Amino acid sequence: MNTDNVPQAPNETAETSNSGASPRAVDWENPRVAAILTAAAKCFSRSGFSSTTLAEIGKELGLRKSIVHYYFASKAALIHEVQSFTYRKFLDRVRTTLGAAHEGTGAARARRALEALWDALQADQTATGLNIEVWSAARRDPELKRRAASLQQDARQIIDEALNTAGDVIKRPNLEGLPTLVQAVLNGLSIAEVVEGEGVQAKKAYEAFLFILDQALKK
C-alpha cells in the first residue's frame, strides 16, 4: 500500500458516534479503514489492548502511524470500532450459516442452529481473542461496555429467532432464559479452550448441552 497518498477524509469521525444502539462511526466500506480495522483486530487479539500501539497496527499494513491516526483519533476510538467491526462480521457469518440450516422442524432444527453457532465461533479465533479482551476492558470503559452489551443483545436476538423458527421453543414455560443460556455456554466454552487448550474437550461439553436440550424439548 502506498503510504504517501493523501488519505481521504473519513465520512464521520469516531467521536461523533453518539446515536443509536450500534453506531457505525467510520466508513467500513473504505478499503483502507477496513484494512486498519482487520489488522487492529489481529494485533489486539494477540497482544491485548494495553500493550498494542497504533504504530504496531500501522506496521502490519506498511502504514505510518500518522495514517492510522488520521482515521482513528485515539486508540480508544479504534478499540471501540474494532470491536463493532469484528463482531458484526461474525454475526453476518452466523446469519448466513443459520439461513442454510433452516431445514427440518422442532428439536432437530434447533440442534442444527446451535451447531451452526458453534462452528462459526470455532472458525474465528480472532473474534474469540478479541471478546476476552473486551470483557476485561469493558469493566473500566463505559463506551466499550455499552457497545459490547448492544452486540451481545444482537447476537441473542439471532439465537432467539433461530430457536423460535425451530418451533416456538423459548415460549415454553421455564425456557425464557434459553437464548442467554446458549450465549453463556458458547462464551464459557471459548474461555475453557483459551485457558486449558484442546484437552478440555469443549466439544464434548457442547454435545452434552445439545443432548440435554434435545431431551427437554422432546417432552
Added chain:
Amino acid sequence: MNTDNVPQAPNETAETSNSGASPRAVDWENPRVAAILTAAAKCFSRSGFSSTTLAEIGKELGLRKSIVHYYFASKAALIHEVQSFTYRKFLDRVRTTLGAAHEGTGAARARRALEALWDALQADQTATGLNIEVWSAARRDPELKRRAASLQQDARQIIDEALNTAGDVIKRPNLEGLPTLVQAVLNGLSIAEVVEGEGVQAKKAYEAFLFILDQALKK
C-alpha cells in the same frame, strides 16, 4: 499496621514455585501475606493487572511499596499468587456449601449442588472480576495460564463429585462433558452480568439450564 517492623522472611519466595500442579509459593498463613494478597485481589479486580502498581496495593494497607516487594519480588509473582489464593478461598467456600447441600437423591440433589455453585459465585464479585482479568492475561502469560488451567480442573473435580454423589449422573452416555458444561455456564453467565448488568437476567438463564438438566436426568 506498623510499617517500620522488619518483615519476617517468607518461607519460600514466589520464584521457587516450579513443582506440583498448584504450588503454594508463599505462606498464606502469614497475616501480612494474606492481607497483601486480599488487597491485591481487590485492586487487580477493580483496575486490571496492567494499571495496578505495587505501590497502590501497599497503599490499601498503609504499607510501603518496599514491604510489598519484600514478599513478592515482582508484579508477575504477585499476580500468580493472588489468582491461586483467591480461587482456593472460593473453592473452599464452594466445598462447604456443597457439603451442606448433601441431602435428597438423584436429580434433586444435583439441582441443589448446582444452586450452591451459583450462590457461591454470585457472592464473590472480586473472584469474578479477577477471573476475567486472568482469562485475558493468561493468553500471554504461560505461568498464569498453567495455574488457571489447574484451578479450573480443580473446580471441575468438585462439580464432578457433586454430580456423581447425586446419582452417577455423568456416567450416563452423552453426559461425560457435563462438568465442563456446568463450569462454562457459570463463567459465561458471569461475563453476561459484567457486560450487560442485571438486565441480562442471568438467573433466569441458569434456571433454564437447571430445568433442561432436570428433564434430561429424569428420563
